[in-house]
Amino acid sequence: MTVVRAAITQTTWTGDKESMIGRHEQFARDAAAQGVQVICFQELFYGPYFGITQEKKYYSFAEPADGPVVRRFAALAKELGMVMILPIYEEEMPGVYYNTAVVVDADGSVVGKYRKNHIPNLDKFWEKFYFRPGNLGWPVFDTAVGRIGVTICYDRHFPEGWRMLGLAGAQIVFNPNASKPGLSNRLWELEQTGAAAANGYFVLVPNRVGLEDNEFGELAVDFYGTSYVADPQGNYVGELGSSSEEQLLVRDLDLDKVREVRDDWQFYRDRRPDAYGLIVEP
Secondary structure (H helix, E strand, O other), rough: OOEEEEEEEEEOOOOOOHHHHHHHHHHHHHHOOOOOOOOOOOOOOOOOOHHOOOOHHHHHOOOOOOHHHHHHHHHHHHHHEEEEEEEHHHHHOOEEHHHHHEEEEEOEEEEEEEOOOOOOEEEEEEHOOOOOOOOOOOEEEEOOOEEEEHHHHHHHHHHHHHHHHHHHHOOOEOEOOOOOOOHHHHHHHHHHHHHHHHOOOOEEEOOEEEEHHHHHHHOOEEOOOOOEEEEOOEEOOOOOOOOOOOOOEEEEEEEEHHHHHHHHOOOHHHOHHHHOHHHOOO
C-alpha cells in the first residue's frame, strides 16, 4: 500500500501580505509535524481575493513565478522535505498577469506551473480584469509523492480539464479555490467528487473561508470554506472543513486506490474520443 499524507489549508485575509505569508509558513510547519508530505494552499493564498472589485492597485500583488514568495516557500519545502502547491498571482511582464499555481518538489526545486485556463467574469468574480487565460495546457508534474495535476477554482466547472489531467497520468489533483455562497453551493458538493470518480484519482479542494470585510467593507463576501478531499470513488476522505474557521486538514491518500478503481470501472478503456467531435469545436 502506497500512502501519501497530504494537507490543504483554508484561511481568510488577515489584512496584509506578510502576515498571510507567515500564517501559511506556520501551516506548513504544523503539517510537517504531523508527517505531511504534500500541501496545497488556497487560491491567491498570500493576498485578498480581489476579484470582488476591479482596481488596478491589486496588480501590485503579482510576482514572477520565480519571485520572492515562491523562493521563500521553495526554501521551506526543502527544509521540511515537503511538496508544495503555491497558488500565486503571477506577473509574466508588466500588464500580463496570470492566476497560477507553482509546484515545488520536496527538494525545493520548482518542477513547473499551471496557469488557470478558464477565467470567469461574473458578479464579484471580475477576474478578466486581472488575469489572462492560461496558455500552458494541462500539465502533470512528477513529484516525490507521485504525479500531480492542478486546476484552479472556476476550472472545476469544465469536465474536459479534469479528463485531460487523468489522461496525462495524474494520481492527485489539487483545486485551490475562492468560492462564496450563491450559485456554486450545490456544485461544490458535486463537481470535485464527480471529477474524482469519473477520472479515478484523488481530488483535494482547499477554499478560502470567512468575510474579507477588512479589505472590501460592504462589498465583502463570506467564503464558505468546507475544504475537502475526495477519493477515486468520489467519497470524502475524512470530514469536510469548517464553514467559518481557518483550518489545516490532514488526510492519508492510498494511491493504490487509483489503479484499483480504474481497473474496476475501465472508463479510460471505454471512452470514445472518436464520438466527441463537438467538444473540441470552437
